[in-house]
Amino acid sequence: MKSTLVIARRELTEKRFVFVSAIAFALLTLIVPFLPGVHAGERRNALVIASLGWAVIFTMGLAAILGSTIIGRELSDGRLSFYFSKPVPANSIWFGKLIAALVLLGTCFAIIALPAIVAGSEEAVRTWTNSPRDARAVVGIVLALAAAFFLLSHVIGTFVRSRSAWLVFDFIALAVCGTAVWLLARPLLLGFAIDLIRTLALILGLYTAVTIIAAGAWQVARGRTDRKRSHMELSRFLWMSLGCGLLVMAAFVAWVVSVSLTQVKPDFVQQASNGSWAMIAGKTAHRNDYRAAFLYNVADGRSVRLSSLQPWWGTTFSADGKSAAWFVPSPGASELYVARLDVPMPTPTPTGITGVASFDALSDDGSRIATIERPGLLSVYDLETKTSLGSARLPDAPYWLGDFITPELVRIYGAVEKPRTAYFDIFEYDVRKKTLQRTGEMPGFPRLNHDGSLCVLYSRRPALEIRDARSGALLTSVAPQQNGQLLTATFLRDGRIASVEDRKGSSLVRLLSPNGAEIRDTPLPGRASRYFITEAGSGLLAVVMREPNQAGFRTAVVDVNRGVVTRIEPALRAADRTFGPWLLCFTPHGLVSWNPATGEKRLVTGQS
Amino acid sequence: MSEYAIEVSNVTVRYGRVLAVDRVTLAVPRGSVYALLGRNGAGKSSLVRCLLGQRQPESGTIRAFGEDVWTHRAALMQRMGVVSEEADAPPEMTVDQLVRFCSELYARWDQNEVDERLKRFEVSRSSRFGALSKGQKKQVLLALALATSPDLLVLDDPTLGLDVVARKSLFDEVIAELADRGITVFLTTHDLAGIETLADRVAIMKNGALVLEEDLDALKARFRRIRFAAKPVALQESALRTALVRNWGNGAEAIVTNYDDVAFERLRSTNAEVSALSLEDIFIAVAGEGAQS
Numbered sequence: 001m002k003s004t005l006v007i008a009r010r011e012l013t014e015k016r017f018v019f020v021s022a023i024a025f026a027l028l029t030l031i032v033p034f035l036p037g038v039h040a041g042e043r044r045n046a047l048v049i050a051s052l053g054w055a056v057i058f059t060m061g062l063a064a065i066l067g068s069t070i071i072g073r074e075l076s077d078g079r080l081s082f083y084f085s086k087p088v089p090a091n092s093i094w095f096g097k098l099i100a101a102l103v104l105l106g107t108c109f110a111i112i113a114l115p116a117i118v119a120g121s122e123e124a125v126r127t128w129t130n131s132p133r134d135a136r137a138v139v140g141i142v143l144a145l146a147a148a149f150f151l152l153s154h155v156i157g158t159f160v161r162s163r164s165a166w167l168v169f170d171f172i173a174l175a176v177c178g179t180a181v182w183l184l185a186r187p188l189l190l191g192f193a194i195d196l197i198r199t200l201a202l203i204l205g206l207y208t209a210v211t212i213i214a215a216g217a218w219q220v221a222r223g224r225t226d227r228k229r230s231h232m233e234l235s236r237f238l239w240m241s242l243g244c245g246l247l248v249m250a251a252f253v254a255w256v257v258s259v260s261l262t263q264v265k266p267d268f269v270q271q272a273s274n275g276s277w278a279m280i281a282g283k284t285a286h287r288n289d290y291r292a293a294f295l296y297n298v299a300d301g302r303s304v305r306l307s308s309l310q311p312w313w314g315t316t317f318s319a320d321g322k323s324a325a326w327f328v329p330s331p332g333a334s335e336l337y338v339a340r341l342d343v344p345m346p347t348p349t350p351t352g353i354t355g356v357a358s359f360d361a362l363s364d365d366g367s368r369i370a371t372i373e374r375p376g377l378l379s380v381y382d383l384e385t386k387t388s389l390g391s392a393r394l395p396d397a398p399y400w401l402g403d404f405i406t407p408e409l410v411r412i413y414g415a416v417e418k419p420r421t422a423y424f425d426i427f428e429y430d431v432r433k434k435t436l437q438r439t440g441e442m443p444g445f446p447r448l449n450h451d452g453s454l455c456v457l458y459s460r461r462p463a464l465e466i467r468d469a470r471s472g473a474l475l476t477s478v479a480p481q482q483n484g485q486l487l488t489a490t491f492l493r494d495g496r497i498a499s500v501e502d503r504k505g506s507s508l509v510r511l512l513s514p515n516g517a518e519i520r521d522t523p524l525p526g527r528a529s530r531y532f533i534t535e536a537g538s539g540l541l542a543v544v545m546r547e548p549n550q551a552g553f554r555t556a557v558v559d560v561n562r563g564v565v566t567r568i569e570p571a572l573r574a575a576d577r578t579f580g581p582w583l584l585c586f587t588p589h590g591l592v593s594w595n596p597a598t599g600e601k602r603l604v605t606g607q608s
Numbered sequence: 609m610s611e612y613a614i615e616v617s618n619v620t621v622r623y624g625r626v627l628a629v630d631r632v633t634l635a636v637p638r639g640s641v642y643a644l645l646g647r648n649g650a651g652k653s654s655l656v657r658c659l660l661g662q663r664q665p666e667s668g669t670i671r672a673f674g675e676d677v678w679t680h681r682a683a684l685m686q687r688m689g690v691v692s693e694e695a696d697a698p699p700e701m702t703v704d705q706l707v708r709f710c711s712e713l714y715a716r717w718d719q720n721e722v723d724e725r726l727k728r729f730e731v732s733r734s735s736r737f738g739a740l741s742k743g744q745k746k747q748v749l750l751a752l753a754l755a756t757s758p759d760l761l762v763l764d765d766p767t768l769g770l771d772v773v774a775r776k777s778l779f780d781e782v783i784a785e786l787a788d789r790g791i792t793v794f795l796t797t798h799d800l801a802g803i804e805t806l807a808d809r810v811a812i813m814k815n816g817a818l819v820l821e822e823d824l825d826a827l828k829a830r831f832r833r834i835r836f837a838a839k840p841v842a843l844q845e846s847a848l849r850t851a852l853v854r855n856w857g858n859g860a861e862a863i864v865t866n867y868d869d870v871a872f873e874r875l876r877s878t879n880a881e882v883s884a885l886s887l888e889d890i891f892i893a894v895a896g897e898g899a900q901s
Contacts, residue, residue: 006712014700082696084662086713087685225662228624 003088007096008103015104018062022108025054029115044119051116056142059109063146066101067153071220071230072161081225090221098213105146109139148205151212155238158219162231173239180246187257190308190329193290196256200249211241259284259292261303264605266591268309269575269584271298273493275321277341278584280591280604281309295324295339295346296604298582298593304339304346316362316369317341323366325383327357336360336369338383352386355379359412363404368431370410372400380410380431392429392436405452408432411470413442426472440471449491454514456497458489464499466516476516488531498541498560500524500531507531509543511560522563524556536580536596540566544573555585557596567599610674613638613760613792614659619668621654621816628654629665630816636809639790641783643803643824646813647895652796653693655813656764659794660690672760686715689753693764693796695745699738703731703748707755716757725751729774742769750782761786763795767802775799779806804887814895824887831890832867836860837879847871851893863893 032050033043071094074080083093159170181204188197215237223230266282276299284292293309296302307328309315314327314334322342327334333354339346357371368389370380376394381387394400397414401424405411408431413424422441429436446455448469455469463479464486480486480501487507489499496519497512507527511519528545536542539561545554553573557566571588578584582593582602590606614636621629629651636642646652657663659670661681670677672684697706703726711717726733729747737745746769753761767775779802786793787806797803803810804824811821820827831851836859848871852863863885872882885893 003713006709010698010701010705010709013705014698078694079696079698081657081660081662081692081694082698084681085660085685085690085692085696086710087682087715088713089682222664224664225657226664229664 001092003092004096004099007083007088007092008099011097011100012103015100018104018108019111022058022111025058025112026051026114029054029112047119048116051113051119055109055112055116058112059105059142059146060149062108063105063150064153066104067150068157068160070097070101070150070154070157071216072154072157075158075223075225075227075230076161078225084224090224091217094217094220098216101150102147105150106143109143109146113139148209151209151216154216155212155234158231158234162227164228164231166228166231166235170235170239173235173242177239177242177246180250184246184249184253187253187307188290191257191290191292192308192329193256193288196288196290199288200252204245204249207245208242211238211245215241256284256287256290257292259287259290261292261294261296262605263287264292264294264591266586266605268293269578269586269591270315270317271575271578271584272317272321272324272341273319273579275317275341276300276582277317277321277324277346278578279306279309279315279324279326280584281306282605293326295341295348298584298604301602301604302345304348306337306348314357314360316360318362318366319364320366323362323383325360325362325366325369327360336371336381338366338369340366351381351383353381359400359402361403361410363407365407368404368407370402370404370429372412376414378410378412378429378436380429389431390429390434392434394427394436395425397425401446403448403452411439411452413446416441422472424472426470428470440468440473442467442472447490449495449514450493454491456489456491456499458486458499461486464489464497464512464516466497466514478510478512478516478518488533490533490535492535492541492560493537496560498533498535500533500543502527507545509533509541509558509560511563520560520563522558522560522565524558525565525568528554532574532576534574534578534580534583536583538581538597540580540596542574542580542583542596553586555596567596569594569596569599610671611638612636612671613640613673614642614794615669615671615674616655616659617669617671619655619658619665619670621651621658621663621665623654627816629658629813631668632813632816632818633668634811634818634821636792636794638792639787640808641787641793641803641806642795643807643810644794644796644813645798645800645810645891645895646796650813650895651816652813653764654816656693656762656796660688660692660762661685686756687759689756689758689761691746691749691753691761691763691766693768695737695742695749697737697745697749699736701737702734703737703740704733706737706748706752707733710752710755714756718755718757721757722751722755725754743771743774746770747774750778754782754786758791760792760794763793763797765796765798767797767799775802779803800888800891801886807887810887812891812894820894827890828885828887830865830867831885831893832864833883833885833889834862834864834867834872834875835881835883836862848875852896863889865893 029050033046038046159167185197215234218237219230219234222233263285264282266280268281271278276297278296278298280296281291281293284290293306295304309326317324324341325336325338328337333356336351336353337348338351339348355373357373359372361370368380368382372378375396378394379391380389382389394414399415400412402412410429412427415424416422421443423444424442426440426442427436428439444457445459448455452469455467457465463477465477466475468475482503484501484503487500487502491497495514499510501508501510507524509522513519529548530546532544534542539559541558541560543556543558552571555569555572555574559566573586575584582595585592585594591604592601593604594601612635616632616634619629619632644652658665661677664678675684677684707722731744731748746766766778783793783806807824809823812819835856838859848864849866850862851865854861
């Protein structure tokens with residue numbers, strides 16, 4: 001330890017002129033506020049900016065110079081033998097020099113930044129961060145960057161000055177490590193694990209810093225005064241150690257991505273309107289913010305891991321339930337993947353269709369897909385041949401809705417930027433003629449029927465409106481009865497309409513014919529703050545009721561044909577886009593598939 | 609405890625494809641003055657770097673006081689004073705700073721020794737090391753090395769850059785004094801005349817290999833010059849081996865490496881004359897260009 005400090009002191013003595021330079025720079029900043037053009041009221045800020053700017057530039061430059069000369073220059077000048085001919089352990093040589101360099105960096109930064117600190121550290125930090133609370137963090141980041149710069153410069157300095165053939169190996173190793181880092185980061189990026197990546201990057205950065213420090217000690221101990229061997233030893237230790245670190249990280253990443261469906265905490269569930277497949281995605285247990293996605297068969301429990309899934313948009317099933325499509329994100333442009341679902345085990349298949357799509361829809365038979373990329377480029381592709389069938393430019397919109405009405409006709413509802421009377425412009429694209437036509441506008445959010453000919457509007461409206469889905473023209477409206485309030489409405493698959501109304505303390509499900517004629521009312525038990533209807537087949541509806549004060553959910557099973565509530569399921573909420581006979585539902589214990597007819601539940605993810 | 613201060617065993621050093629030291633084995637007895645000689649590029653400095661634990665040989669081992677110099681370098685340096693071939697001290701440091709720096713590292717530091725030496729060498733203590741002349745640098749390094757109270761002093765070409773007076777002082781005063789005190793001195797030098805009276809044992813390297821290692825007295829006893837007034841020379845009959853044969857006037861001159869009086873008697877009939885050789889003559893005969901190695 002004593003010899004380490006002796007070396008450190010010697011190094012500091014040798015480089016004392018650097019302190020003098022730092023003081024000169026600090027004094028130089030005192031002139032800045034009085035330069036022509038600096039207003040009287042801005043002098044303090046000018047001082048702070050000049051002082052901090054110089055401090056950062058000087059510290060970074062010094063870090064680069066010190067790093068590249070700490071060992072490399074003495075080796076190439078043949079001066080390291082001076083230390084080695086003394087009774088000084090190699091570790092003392094390295095750590096003594098290292099301590100001196102770090103002291104030099106920290107002290108010089110403090111000296112040059114002193115005017116800024118004296119003038120007001122709050123202003124100093126606010127210059128960069130808008131937050132005076134982060135003063136320590138800013139200083140920490142600058143010094144950490146300087147230390148990193150110093151260590152990297154040491155490595156590069158040693159490599160370059162040795163003029164050894166090992167440099168080729170270094171380039172190869174660097175390329176391998178870089179590739180490995182990308183390969184490790186990619187699956188995490190696909191899993192949207194930004195926090196996890198940040199944490200791993202921090203760990204890798206610290207590990208690399210420690211590795212370079214240890215490699216430096218190893219280099220000095222094993223390479224001693226031999227320039228080429230010094231390079232070789234540094235390279236060997238550095239790359240082997242980084243390789244081991246990356247292997248450990250690879251094992252960790254492999255563990256992260258090998259998540260099973262039961263470990264997913266789903267926040268995204270989408271079920272095909274036909275068939276029994278669903279997409280489930282969400283964060284995962286013990287894996288920070290890593291998200292995993294699965295195709296899941298609610299009937300038999302089969303599941304297929306998806307490499308990634310952009311939740312909330314870009315996922316779609318064909319109306320026949322035999323195809324699924326989704327976008328796998330990647331830097332620049334996402335790629336569309338598809339899977340046939342009418343096979344024993346669906347296989348995700350890349351289509352080569354890339355883009356940053358804001359909307360996509362599959363044709364009923366799953367043979368075609370329509371996508372919209374900003375700012376409004378509508379494209380239709382044939383998935384069999386992976387060729388474009390046509391494209392058209394739509395007016396840009398905050399978002400789009402739509403579907404294939406027939407395989408040759410795509411209807412798009414483009415949201416209006418500043419809605420007045422119209423909330424959506426309606427367009428139809430004829431794939432055969434490759435023509436785009438504006439067909440009308442819709443004054444609210446449309447819920448379409450099965451064939452896309454009609455839609456219902458209910459949100460923020462006094463009465464339920466049945467409109468022509470192509471033109472938006474009002475066909476009929478159905479007012480709530482007994483001064484009731486319309487809460488939700490949807491088309492059932494058989495063309496009938498189910499709505500929920502609140503009538504002075506009670507709520508009920510109204511069943512209407514496609515033209516709005518009254519069929520039957522079914523009273524619901526109690527009231528709720530929000531309602532949501534999903535269809536479970538055989539005339540059964542699952543009506544999700546949010547308890548008042550958002551205390552939780554319960555779901556009522558309504559037999560609309562008989563007009564009775566057959567079952568109440570507490571603490572259960574059907575997912576937004578789910579269809580029977582097995583519905584995917586959230587419970588406090590996890591995601592379950594639930595049969596509203598029988599009440600049977602099967603745990604999909606979570607605790608049993 | 610080993611009777612040798614240094615034991616070099618089968619050491620090989622390479623720089624890439626260049627063989628610098630080729631399977632060298634030698635031993636330096638404690639208390640001796642040992643001179644390692646060789647022409648430029650013979651491999652002396654490479655061997656010294658290995659001896660100081662600054663470079664690991666490709667194969668072989670080097671021990672100092674019975675301990676491996678590569679593994680125990682730092683501890684061994686407490687017992688070794690070193691004057692390297694290149695004046696490697698930091699040029700920005702003043703002599704005084706150098707003295708202070710070294711004094712903190714050695715357990716047996718002798719401040720009086722260094723003060724006296726520097727005074728005698730007339731080196732200004734406030735001078736920057738880089739500003740000193742080549743000879744002064746060597747003198748400072750020598751003063752520092754001697755102040756460590758070493759059991760072994762390693763001098764790699766210590767006379768390089770020294771003027772005649774300083775060179776004579778080094779040999780006649782310093783090394784002789786150390787020899788008297790029983791301190792082992794291992795040195796490489798090109799100043800053969802200077803070392804001739806002091807060295808107990810010499811080794812000669814040529815092209816990386818050790819071609820000779822012997823006590824100086826024994827060496828000088830067996831190396832002789834024989835001059836013949838006329839040709840041809842019939843040395844084969846005498847059983848004397850020659851290191852060098854060359855023309856000398858109308859006759860010839862041979863350097864023999866295994867001289868003995870009985871063998872020489874057989875050459876009396878040829879009017880041959882025998883004379884002793886200096887270390888320099890022996891070195892030229894062994895390491896020179898015409899040498900029959």
